[in-house]
Amino acid sequence: MADLITRIIINARDNASATLGSIQENAGKLATALAAYFTFDTFKDLVNSAAKFEKELDAVAAKGGYTSEEMKKLSEFATTVGVEFGRSGTEAAQGLTILAGAGLSASEAMKALPSVLAVSASESVSMEVAASGLIATVGIMG
16 A cells, blocks of 8 residues: 555656646746747837937938038937937937928027927927927017
């Protein structure tokens, strides 16, 4: 009888070990698959963000008629100042697009952009609303 109980215990332990080993193997595969998915998803998001930023910079260039040197400065400025106000480079570039469309020079747009970003952040409004409001205010003041 003791021999039968010993065999049952050994058999149960072996089955439990095999089951745990299978779970561990599948968990490893699942972890690898999830890591690959999220890595790809993050990479895809980064590429999409960069494409949106470049598209917005194209709009800035088209509306402002700025030189390539001015565009380089505007691009660097948008990414730097955007972060300072908790906004993305793309959002900052949207503000530049509106300012360029209003006829501001590159240097004027760089001076005005921090105010646009500050209004957008503090009032929780879009770049368009913030920039348009700033342009209207400056227009009224002459």
